[in-house]
Amino acid sequence: MIRTPLRPLARILTARARGENPDAIERENIRRRHEEMQARDRARAEGRLVVLGLFFLAGFVTIGLRMAHLSMSEPEEPVAANRSHGITMQRADIVDRNGHVLATNLETFALYAQPPQMVDPIAAAKQLKNIFPDLEEERLIRDFTGKRKFVWIKKRISPEQKQAVHDIGDPGLLFGPREMRLYPNGRLAAHVLGGATFGKEGVNAAEVIGVAGVEKTFDGFLRDPANEGRPLQLSIDLSVQDAAERVLEGGMRIMNARGATAILMDVRTGEVLSLVSLPDFDPNDRPRPAVSGDPSDSPLFNRAVQGVYELGSTFKIFTAAQAVDLGLVNPDTPIDTRRPLIQSGHEIGEFRNKNYGPTLTLAKVIEKSSNVGTARVAQMIGVERQKQFLRDLGLFDPTGIELVEARSGRPLLPRQWHELEMMTISYGHGMSTTPMNLAAAYATIANGGHVVSPTILKQTEPQLGPRVMSERTAAAARAMLRQVVAGEDGTASFAEVPGYEVAGKTGTADKPNPKGGYYKDKVIATFASMFPASDPKYVLVVTLDEPSIHAAGRVRRSAGWTAAPVAAELIARVAPLLGLRPRVEPGQRAGITLTSN
Amino acid sequence: MTEMVYGAVPERAGEPILPKWWRTVDKWSLSSVMILFAIGLLLGFAASVPLAERNGLNPFYYVHRQALFGGLAMVVMLVTSMMSPKLVRRLAVLGFLGAFVAVALLPLFGTDFGKGAMRWYSLGFGSVQPSEFLKPAFVVTAAWLMAASKEINGPPGRAWSLALCLAIVAMLVMQPDFGQACLVLFGWAVMYFVAGAPMVLLLAMAGLAILGGTVAYSNSEHFARRIDGFLNPEVDPRTQLGYATNAIQEGGLFGVGVGEGQVKWSLPDAHTDFIIAVAAEEYGLVLVLCIIALFAIVVLRSLVRLMRERDPFIRLAGTGLACVFGVQAMINMGVAVRLLPAKGMTLPFVSYGGSSLIAGGIAVGMLLAFTRARPQGQIEDILKGRGL
Numbered sequence: 014m015i016r017t018p019l020r021p022l023a024r025i026l027t028a029r030a031r032g033e034n035p036d037a038i039e040r041e042n043i044r045r046r047h048e049e050m051q052a053r054d055r056a057r058a059e060g061r062l063v064v065l066g067l068f069f070l071a072g073f074v075t076i077g078l079r080m081a082h083l084s085m086s087e088p089e090e091p092v093a094a095n096r097s098h099g100i101t102m103q104r105a106d107i108v109d110r111n112g113h114v115l116a117t118n119l120e121t122f123a124l125y126a127q128p129p130q131m132v133d134p135i136a137a138a139k140q141l142k143n144i145f146p147d148l149e150e151e152r153l154i155r156d157f158t159g160k161r162k163f164v165w166i167k168k169r170i171s172p173e174q175k176q177a178v179h180d181i182g183d184p185g186l187l188f189g190p191r192e193m194r195l196y197p198n199g200r201l202a203a204h205v206l207g208g209a210t211f212g213k214e215g216v217n218a219a220e221v222i223g224v225a226g227v228e229k230t231f232d233g234f235l236r237d238p239a240n241e242g243r244p245l246q247l248s249i250d251l252s253v254q255d256a257a258e259r260v261l262e263g264g265m266r267i268m269n270a271r272g273a274t275a276i277l278m279d280v281r282t283g284e285v286l287s288l289v290s291l292p293d294f295d296p297n298d299r300p301r302p303a304v305s306g307d308p309s310d311s312p313l314f315n316r317a318v319q320g321v322y323e324l325g326s327t328f329k330i331f332t333a334a335q336a337v338d339l340g341l342v343n344p345d346t347p348i349d350t351r352r353p354l355i356q357s358g359h360e361i362g363e364f365r366n367k368n369y370g371p372t373l374t375l376a377k378v379i380e381k382s383s384n385v386g387t388a389r390v391a392q393m394i395g396v397e398r399q400k401q402f403l404r405d406l407g408l409f410d411p412t413g414i415e416l417v418e419a420r421s422g423r424p425l426l427p428r429q430w431h432e433l434e435m436m437t438i439s440y441g442h443g444m445s446t447t448p449m450n451l452a453a454a455y456a457t458i459a460n461g462g463h464v465v466s467p468t469i470l471k472q473t474e475p476q477l478g479p480r481v482m483s484e485r486t487a488a489a490a491r492a493m494l495r496q497v498v499a500g501e502d503g504t505a506s507f508a509e510v511p512g513y514e515v516a517g518k519t520g521t522a523d524k525p526n527p528k529g530g531y532y533k534d535k536v537i538a539t540f541a542s543m544f545p546a547s548d549p550k551y552v553l554v555v556t557l558d559e560p561s562i563h564a565a566g567r568v569r570r571s572a573g574w575t576a577a578p579v580a581a582e583l584i585a586r587v588a589p590l591l592g593l594r595p596r597v598e599p600g601q602r603a604g605i606t607l608t609s610n
Numbered sequence: 611m612t613e614m615v616y617g618a619v620p621e622r623a624g625e626p627i628l629p630k631w632w633r634t635v636d637k638w639s640l641s642s643v644m645i646l647f648a649i650g651l652l653l654g655f656a657a658s659v660p661l662a663e664r665n666g667l668n669p670f671y672y673v674h675r676q677a678l679f680g681g682l683a684m685v686v687m688l689v690t691s692m693m694s695p696k697l698v699r700r701l702a703v704l705g706f707l708g709a710f711v712a713v714a715l716l717p718l719f720g721t722d723f724g725k726g727a728m729r730w731y732s733l734g735f736g737s738v739q740p741s742e743f744l745k746p747a748f749v750v751t752a753a754w755l756m757a758a759s760k761e762i763n764g765p766p767g768r769a770w771s772l773a774l775c776l777a778i779v780a781m782l783v784m785q786p787d788f789g790q791a792c793l794v795l796f797g798w799a800v801m802y803f804v805a806g807a808p809m810v811l812l813l814a815m816a817g818l819a820i821l822g823g824t825v826a827y828s829n830s831e832h833f834a835r836r837i838d839g840f841l842n843p844e845v846d847p848r849t850q851l852g853y854a855t856n857a858i859q860e861g862g863l864f865g866v867g868v869g870e871g872q873v874k875w876s877l878p879d880a881h882t883d884f885i886i887a888v889a890a891e892e893y894g895l896v897l898v899l900c901i902i903a904l905f906a907i908v909v910l911r912s913l914v915r916l917m918r919e920r921d922p923f924i925r926l927a928g929t930g931l932a933c934v935f936g937v938q939a940m941i942n943m944g945v946a947v948r949l950l951p952a953k954g955m956t957l958p959f960v961s962y963g964g965s966s967l968i969a970g971g972i973a974v975g976m977l978l979a980f981t982r983a984r985p986q987g988q989i990e991d992i993l994k995g996r997g998l
Contacts, residue, residue, distance in 0.1 A: 061804045
């Protein structure tokens, strides 16, 4: 662009020559230049105004579209602020094998006080004493009037109590929500469930932790939020457990026993369908552990998995089965049963000093429960093979059932294991195991020779372990056990339950005296059984502690008189619940003629 | 016939004021503003009732006040729009001086009404927010300075206007009132842009803004939280923004019905910053689009008319007023639909507020005065071949 000069010399000279004021020319040129500049500015401003206009248009259109999009979309529900953590319970339920509840949670409240906020501490303490008679009034007054800022009064209160405390109307008495563990069946399966208590406590919630039984074993599982409240399913059958507890309780009373235990186990899966230990307790109100006396007398003591007893003649079948399995004998082989049998200066005697004559077949040795005969068979087997076989049956180790108490139920083995120990152990003396160990070993005979490990959790398929005896040996052992019940000389004839073909072995062992030696008149009576003998489904072990009954003219303590009839009653009650059909053999018909017309 | 072909004859000597005003004023913008004010009153019936109930007043107390101030604002707007640009400029510069002093003295004589920001003068019957009046007055003054710098041997107006702008921004930031400060800065920038800012400078400023934003984001936790909250697609439904979004969604196309809205009960600023959410909930998308269209009409028509304007002062002042008006509306609505980060800003003429209403009336009145049809020398342009 060529800038026109403001004072073009030629025009100015001309104007001067005409006598005009040359400034007018300059002013005109300034005006013209200014106009040109404005026109340029305006052209540029036009373009920029278009840009601005487009910017605003785009902005308004965007907002409009966004509004339209928003108003066409679904509104989101506004969530009210709330501090609760969903509806999942903090501890999962425990259910039986059919889904019936064994343990669940209940909403409750804890009562606490904040003394600085209390209006009338003395009156409040008096009224609290009326509501909760177990509180001490003096102590409450001391707590409320002292310097304490916070006092727990009750850990759990009922709705009625809560209302009563509420009616006191003192602002310093406050409630903290709680979830408490509830066992709706009371004492049922108490030793399996164990119990729970409060762990860390806060005003708004308290931790619930398991203290015994499956509650403690599976504490992590039960509290794991990842399970989303999925219950823990046990192998226990609630109705079977109930029947077993009632029968055993009655049997214990009739037999004047201190305690009793019964284990019912599925022989293929190792599932424990019922586990009873008496005396028992209510897990809702778990007693404190005994501080003095024999802990095994405490109701908390689980005899089935913690009690380590000499289980006596029930072991004889293991000796017989091993000898048959090794091909040393068969059930019809005559065994020398002459007395006395002296070994290492000790005489092996028979129960109540009976004499069974010079020989008995192996089957009769079991049937009549001859110690001497069994010891002779053990001599054929030898120490090492006997140890190996018993170890294979799982009798040397704790059973591994999922109860914390089971870990302490470690079998007691003799320090030395020579000929003498071999002989006594062959008939169940000198070695102690838990009833649970015995049940598992009997399950091996019952299921055809496979080891099973007892479990408290529901299983869906057989859990057969390694084989420790042949199918044939197991069948022979079962036949011998059946004869113990059904044979004319059998020690367990009281265990017969018509239709259910009970097979089993009695065991009566003198109770060890803590001061050394054995009591003369205290025994542990055990009956280990399986049914139905032709194809066993279940193993039942019943153990009575110090039974004695006056029968047939004198005091009887042997298992055949005590444990066996209790077991029979138990089987008679439980077998129908388990869905077993009795095999009814056609009886003698009366002399009538059936006619149809 | 002539008028139909060549448009209204701009000026006739000796014509009375009112007919001349009616002939030359932008009737579209005028009616849009009137309708916006009417909508604001209508929404006030819905949005301000909860506030009145909270303050224990007659439920329609704020509606009455709004109508009173609104009427006043309309009168001010009409009177202002009848003035000549020169008179507007003189009054605005005087007003600017007054408002500037008033804002400067706020820390000494102002009250904060317990809101933590010194923005108000408490008068007997109500309160005044001088920064609302300072804004349009500053725009006009700055436009005058910039236009003066276009004159040959004129003063360095751009530099002076920038100095004024920065002084005002500093005072507003100290109150603190970041929203108004941004608007003032924006108004100045727009005028500088239209007045012919060099492209290089514009690009440099854009780069500086991005850099500043990045630095602020990485250094200021408060700022970063705002931005993160904005970028996060999940809006917490318990915040003001969450309620607003929910209200827009509830409203749908035709709204939940007059008086049926819920959002006004949950939002403390339902009658001011989030009035658009109330509109969306009770009257639906239809009314919201109407409001947006009305704002767009005012801004775009004013800009189009200013494109023809020859006088640099009028062009700049008009542009600044229209853009500040438009951007304030855009920010308010953009926040409600989460297009922009949360920033409290009123919706001109629709939101409740005496000062902002009257100041808005003055601003739009000045804008209407600037956009009136005037002889623009079109014939001369045609003759000189510059075209329209």
